[in-house]
Amino acid sequence: MSGYRRKKSVQPAFVPGKKIDLRVYNEETDLHEYYKWINDPAVTQYMDDIYPVTLDEARERLRKLASPDMDNVIFFLQEKNSGGIPIGITGLYDMDDVHRRARTRTMIGSVEHFSRGYGTESKILLFWYAFYRINLHHITSIVQAENIASIKSLKRVGYKKEGILRQNTFFDGRWVNDIIFGITKKDFRPVWEKYNESLKK
Numbered sequence: 001m002s003g004y005r006r007k008k009s010v011q012p013a014f015v016p017g018k019k020i021d022l023r024v025y026n027e028e029t030d031l032h033e034y035y036k037w038i039n040d041p042a043v044t045q046y047m048d049d050i051y052p053v054t055l056d057e058a059r060e061r062l063r064k065l066a067s068p069d070m071d072n073v074i075f076f077l078q079e080k081n082s083g084g085i086p087i088g089i090t091g092l093y094d095m096d097d098v099h100r101r102a103r104t105r106t107m108i109g110s111v112e113h114f115s116r117g118y119g120t121e122s123k124i125l126l127f128w129y130a131f132y133r134i135n136l137h138h139i140t141s142i143v144q145a146e147n148i149a150s151i152k153s154l155k156r157v158g159y160k161k162e163g164i165l166r167q168n169t170f171f172d173g174r175w176v177n178d179i180i181f182g183i184t185k186k187d188f189r190p191v192w193e194k195y196n197e198s199l200k201k
């Protein structure tokens with residue numbers, strides 16, 4: 001896969017939403033929160049990251065993910081008028097500037113912030129950035145088949161099921177399937193139009 005040559009004009013920006021905003025990484029406010037999230041099994045149970053992560057490892061991981069030289073764009077999520085405390089992270093990974101594709105992952109960092117619509121809204125804002133700002137064409141997300149919240153949220157933002165990876169994940173002592181979801185700019189358009197209308201109300 002070829003690398004993604006990020007130009008100055010597509011540096012991550014602030015993406016304002018209805019209940020949350022997406023913003024760039026700020027080590028001062030975000031590192032310790034991220035470190036807590038990725039070491040909380042209630043948050044990571046359906047994710048691949050199951051080993052404990054040290055603070056230095058978390059710092060290094062974020063430094064790489066936020067670097068303009070890499071094939072990623074990450075955003076931290078903050079609630080409106082919250083003073084900048086992050087509640088989660090989303091991003092585009094393995095971006096490819098020839099095929100205009102990327103993969104995405106989203107993590108709401110604490111259980112008390114689950115099921116408030118933040119995961120869904122963060123994907124809508126991320127896709128606005130991906131499709132309408134940096135002109136990607138196709139985005140993929142791979143989700144463990146028992147991650148119901150994630151699957152509901154993916155379908156709501158226009159993702160379509162594109163395949164199954166059979167017994168691809170070892171979860172709670174069992175082999176379970178992963179589902180491949182994909183979305184194109186065309187799939188996303190009606191979702192964006194509806195969301196954009198709701199912003200005006």
Ligand SMILES: CC(C)(COP(=O)(O)OP(=O)(O)OC[C@H]1O[C@@H](n2cnc3c(N)ncnc32)[C@H](O)[C@@H]1OP(=O)(O)O)[C@@H](O)C(=O)NCCC(=O)NCCS
Pocket residue numbers: 042043044046047105106107108109113114115116117118119120121142143144147148149150152153
């Ligand atoms: C997956 C995740 C991003 C979804 O974000 P979220 O803000 O919790 O999701 P939303 O509120 O936008 O939508 C989730 C929907 O699933 C529902 N839901 C949540 N848990 C559920 C469950 N166990 N069974 C059925 N429905 C469930 C919610 O009620 C909501 O539906 P509703 O709006 O009709 O009430 C978030 O839960 C998360 O970060 N989880 C931990 C990390 C993770 O698994 N990331 C995904 C890796 S691919």
